[in-house]
Amino acid sequence: MATPIRYSITSLDPASHLYDVSLTVDSPAADGQVFSLPAWIPGSYMIREFGKNIVQLRGQSNGRKVAVKKLDKHTWQAAPCKGALTLHYQVYAWDLSVRTAHLDRTHGFFNGTSVFLAAHGFEEVEHVVDIVRPEGDDYKRWRVATAMPELKAKRYGFGTYVAPDYDALIDHPVEIGDFALATFQAHGVPHDVVITGRVPNLDLARLCDDLKKICEAQIAFFEPRSKRAPVDRYVFMTLAVGDGYGGLEHRASTALICSRADLPVKGKAEQTDGYRTYLGLCSHEYFHTWNVKRIKPAVFAPYDLRQENYTSLLWLFEGFTSYYDDLFLVRTGVIDLDNYLKLVGKTVTGVLRGSGRKKQSVAESSFDAWVKYYRQDENASNAIVSYYTKGSLVALGLDLTIRTQTRGRRSLDDVMRGLWVRYGRDFYDGKQQGVPEDEILAIMEELSGADLKRFHDRHIRGTEDVPLEDLLPAFGVAYEANVPADAKPWLGARIGKEGGDAKLAAVYEGGPAMLAGLSAGDKLVAIDGLRVAASGPDGLLARYRINDTVRIHAFRRDELMEFSLKLKSDTAPQVTLKALAKPVAVLRQRQAWLTQKGR
Ligand code: ZN
Numbered sequence: 001m002a003t004p005i006r007y008s009i010t011s012l013d014p015a016s017h018l019y020d021v022s023l024t025v026d027s028p029a030a031d032g033q034v035f036s037l038p039a040w041i042p043g044s045y046m047i048r049e050f051g052k053n054i055v056q057l058r059g060q061s062n063g064r065k066v067a068v069k070k071l072d073k074h075t076w077q078a079a080p081c082k083g084a085l086t087l088h089y090q091v092y093a094w095d096l097s098v099r100t101a102h103l104d105r106t107h108g109f110f111n112g113t114s115v116f117l118a119a120h121g122f123e124e125v126e127h128v129v130d131i132v133r134p135e136g137d138d139y140k141r142w143r144v145a146t147a148m149p150e151l152k153a154k155r156y157g158f159g160t161y162v163a164p165d166y167d168a169l170i171d172h173p174v175e176i177g178d179f180a181l182a183t184f185q186a187h188g189v190p191h192d193v194v195i196t197g198r199v200p201n202l203d204l205a206r207l208c209d210d211l212k213k214i215c216e217a218q219i220a221f222f223e224p225r226s227k228r229a230p231v232d233r234y235v236f237m238t239l240a241v242g243d244g245y246g247g248l249e250h251r252a253s254t255a256l257i258c259s260r261a262d263l264p265v266k267g268k269a270e271q272t273d274g275y276r277t278y279l280g281l282c283s284h285e286y287f288h289t290w291n292v293k294r295i296k297p298a299v300f301a302p303y304d305l306r307q308e309n310y311t312s313l314l315w316l317f318e319g320f321t322s323y324y325d326d327l328f329l330v331r332t333g334v335i336d337l338d339n340y341l342k343l344v345g346k347t348v349t350g351v352l353r354g355s356g357r358k359k360q361s362v363a364e365s366s367f368d369a370w371v372k373y374y375r376q377d378e379n380a381s382n383a384i385v386s387y388y389t390k391g392s393l394v395a396l397g398l399d400l401t402i403r404t405q406t407r408g409r410r411s412l413d414d415v416m417r418g419l420w421v422r423y424g425r426d427f428y429d430g431k432q433q434g435v436p437e438d439e440i441l442a443i444m445e446e447l448s449g450a451d452l453k454r455f456h457d458r459h460i461r462g463t464e465d466v467p468l469e470d471l472l473p474a475f476g477v478a479y480e481a482n483v484p485a486d487a488k489p490w491l492g493a494r495i496g497k498e499g500g501d502a503k504l505a506a507v508y509e510g511g512p513a514m515l516a517g518l519s520a521g522d523k524l525v526a527i528d529g530l531r532v533a534a535s536g537p538d539g540l541l542a543r544y545r546i547n548d549t550v551r552i553h554a555f556r557r558d559e560l561m562e563f564s565l566k567l568k569s570d571t572a573p574q575v576t577l578k579a580l581a582k583p584v585a586v587l588r589q590r591q592a593w594l595t596q597k598g599r
Contacts, residue, residue, distance in 0.1 A: 002027070002125045005166075007116055010132035014139070017094040017103050018055070019110065025119045028061075028078065028085040034120040035087065036075040038170065038305035041113040043248045043292070044099050046374035047308065049073055050114045053101075057089040074306070076117070091115045096241070098173075098248040098255040105138060107177030107196050109239065109255070111248075112170030113305070126162060127169040131176065133158040141178045145194040147235045147252035148172035156181065167302065171293075173248075173255045175237045184208040186215035189229040195263070197240035203264040211236065213332040214283050217596065221328075221413065222290050222420050230289055230425075236282060247281050249288030251428070256281060276335055276343070284325035291324075291416070292317040294424035298434030301427075312437060314366035315460060319391015320416070323399070331596050340594065341477065341577040344396070348468060348575040351390050352481075354381040355509045361463050362387045362394060378520035381494075382509040385463070394459055397466035398444070398452065399593070404474060405450040408592055418447035476582040476590040479575065487569035489544045493518065495536040502536045504554075516565035518554060525553040525560065541567070 003026040010020050025033055037051040051074030059066035061081040068078045068087070078085055091114060093101035101110035116127075128151055131144055143156040148169075153159025158176075163169035180195040182204040193208055219229045235253035244257040258281065262274035292300075297311035330340035351357060365373055365387045372384045399412035422443075423435055435443070441456045458464040469479040492511015493504045501523040507513045524532040527540045527550050544550065544567055552563045579590075 002122060004126035004128045004162075005119050005122050006128050006130075008130035008132055009110070009115060011103055011108065011134045014103050014105050014108060014134055017092055019091045019093055019101065019103060019108075019115055020088070021091060021115055022086055022088050023117055023119070024084055024086045025122065026084045028081060028119075029121055030080060032080050033078045033085055034071070034075060035078070035117040036120065036306070037117050038113040039074055039307060040305065041099050041111055041248070042171070042300070042303055042305075043250075043288075044374070045308075045314070045369040047370065048099065050100065051075075053092040053114065055090045055092060057087060059085060059087055061085045087117065089117075096239075096244075096257075098239075098246050098257055107142075107175065107179070107239075109173065109175050109196075109237075111173045111255075116166075116169055118166050118305075123166040126164060127166055128160055128162045129169070130160050131158050131174065142176055143179065143181075144174060144176050145179060145181070145192065145235055145237055146172050146174040147231070147233060147250070148174070168251070171251045172253060173237065173250060175239075175255075179237075180204060182208050184212045186212055186234075187219045187227045187229055189219075189231060190233045191215055192233070192235045194235060194237040195240055196238070197260065199240050199260055199263055201266040203266045203268075206264045210279055210334050211282060213334055214279065214328050215286060217328055217332045218283075218286055218290070222417060222424075224417075230294060234286075234289070236285075245277070245281070247285045249285045249293055251289070251293045254282070254285035254288075256285065271335070271339075276329070276339060279329055279334060280325050280343075283328050284321055287321045287324050287328070288317075290420055290424055291321050294427040295419045296423070296427070296434045298436050301432045301434035308370045310367055310370075312363040312367045313435065313440060314369055315362035315387040315391035315394055316435075316440065318388050319362060319393075320395045320412070322388045322392035323395030323412075324416075327594070330594050333595075337579050337594065341579060345575045345577045347389050347392060348577075349573070351386070351393060352465070352575065353572045354385065356381055356383045357385040357390060357465070358463050359383060360385045361461055362390050362459075363461050365390075378506050381506055390466075393466045393468065397459060397468060397471060398455060400468075400471040400475060401452065401455055402448045402450040403589065403593065404471070406448070408589060410448045410450065411593070412448070415444050415447045419443070472577065473580075474586065474589060475593055476580045476586045478578045478580050480578065481573035481575050483569065483571060483573055487546065488538075489541045489546055489548065489567035490570040491518075491537065491541070491565070492568065492570075493520075495524075497534050497536070498523070500534045501555075502532050502534055512565050512568045516552065516563040518552070518563055518565070519556065522554040522556050522561075525555060527552055 006024045008022050039047050039049055059068040059078045062083050066078050066081050068076050071077055093103040096102050101114040133139055144158055148161040148163055151160040151162040177196050182193045184191050220227050231252040238256040238258055240258055240260045243259050247254055247256040258278050262278040264275055297313045299309045299311050326343050329335040365385050403411050445452050459466050472479045491513045492508045493513040494506040496503050496505035504520050504522045507520050527537055530540055546569050549566045552565050554561055
């Protein structure tokens with residue numbers, strides 16, 4: 001049995017945004033030990049080349065310097081040496097996102113993918129990490145939050161942590177700082193809620209109450225009989241900032257960023273849109289504990305962290321998760337039916353706005369995530385469809401189709417549970433098998449007992465819209481698509497403020513701006529000789545009627561150009577879903593879908 005790979009991580013001065021890392025391999029490869037850093041982080045499908053943040057890497061063995069040469073952008077090789085080899089390096093950590101690493105005098109956060117080089121050939125051995133408190137009085141109150149098990153450390157303390165292999169090491173992000181902390185139990189498993197950032201009057205008790213309902217419901221969903229969680233403990237770590245939103249799932253934790261205003265305030269019972277959004281995000285990442293961290297596409301089992309891992313199934317792993325996140329809020333009563341239908345209506349409206357949905361299927365969008373969804377440019381809404389939002393409508397459509405075809409005996413819930421039993425439950429217990437790319441239709445049909453080929457061909461492999469207007473009424477939900485009666489003149493572009501200018505951030509295909517010859521990046525100067533404010537042209541446009549023609553001056557780069565534009569109304573429908581009072585049989589269907597009692 002090989003000895004563990006040992007790391008230590010600290011900072012000489014957090015204000016420098018540099019982590020000091022050392023890594024020791026007791027018996028390095030005889031022909032020169034190779035090390036590398038991942039090029040991407042699982043859950044965020046884009047090549048990020050974390051190796052670019054490594055500075056000053058040095059090798060040492062028996063007190064002597066060992067030469068280290070670079071083989072490519074994220075790979076190093078040490079010269080052959082006898083005895084233990086230690087690398088020392090620093091990592092620049094100044095990206096305030098859940099994907100990389102961040103460090104200053106207020107807190108530290110890191111993903112292992114950003115800070116821990118992999119020692120090739122030793123990926124399967126134990127990896128132990130000393131997390132060392134920075135020196136100085138400013139850091140006396142700092143604690144450590146991570147789902148990585150402690151080896152020689154008190155819970156939340158600095159000290160030694162341990163992971164069974166490299167894959168686990170980089171799947172336990174670490175937050176260090178003076179954070180707020182609360183713990184609740186969900187079906188006997190401790191769940192920590194860690195909030196970093198200044199949040200006056202934070203109502204942690206209310207947050208724990210709501211999260212407990214969501215977590216217990218999801219545990220019982222996948223394991224209805226045993227109610228056994230897939231983890232021994234779980235950590236929700238959130239960084240609260242002025243304005244932010246994002247999350248990344250891990251096997252026993254999640255790293256989140258939210259807006260301070262979204263978190264509940266002590267003594268204020270009202271449920272804000274922002275708080276619902278935050279709970280939806282928590283629910284989403286928690287559902288990933290099963291769907292994508294354990295039930296995975298075959299190509300992720302194991303991940304190849306050096307390059308893109310192509311799968312056409314992200315509509316299942318992200319889309320289904322996006323469907324179930326809010327569904328669990330309504331099933332547990334954390335949000336009410338009206339608010340749930342409002343959220344779904346907003347998603348439908350958003351999906352129907354982009355013409356990219358007619359050109360790219362959710363299967364194609366999944367496959368191309370690395371270069372399209374994750375690298376959106378000004379043409380995105382005209383060229384791509386989101387496997388998150390349309391994927392969630394695909395899940396809704398599949399759920400209602402299965403319920404309709406089987407007269408309520410089966411649902412998408414049975415598909416999820418079937419996938420769990422077949423691919424997920426034993427994933428970290430020696431059965432590393434992923435969902436095969438080409439068999440998903442057969443698997444879903446087998447698990448649901450429904451005929452789903454038509455749906456799959458049209459709405460997953462094809463680009464047709466999910467026919468929710470046909471499916472929802474049988475469940476007591478009315479689907480209304482309206483172009484607002486008080487339609488205002490519209491340019492057919494998204495406007496972004498840039499300095500003192502109103503800039504066209506995106507130009508919608510077939511809209512008035514594109515027909516007039518305007519482009520994304522153009523800066524609006526005047527409409528009919530009147531200056532366009534940086535905040536946009538809405539005030540000026542309000543004086544016009546649909547079908548009026550206006551003269552627009554705009555800068556393209558440094559050239560002033562003139563355009564003749566015929567104003568139209570925005571033809572994208574606003575979709576609203578409403579609960580109907582219907583015969584008892586229909587209400588029973590709706591209850592089975594949207595509540596826990598119904599099943
Ligand atoms: Zn997700």
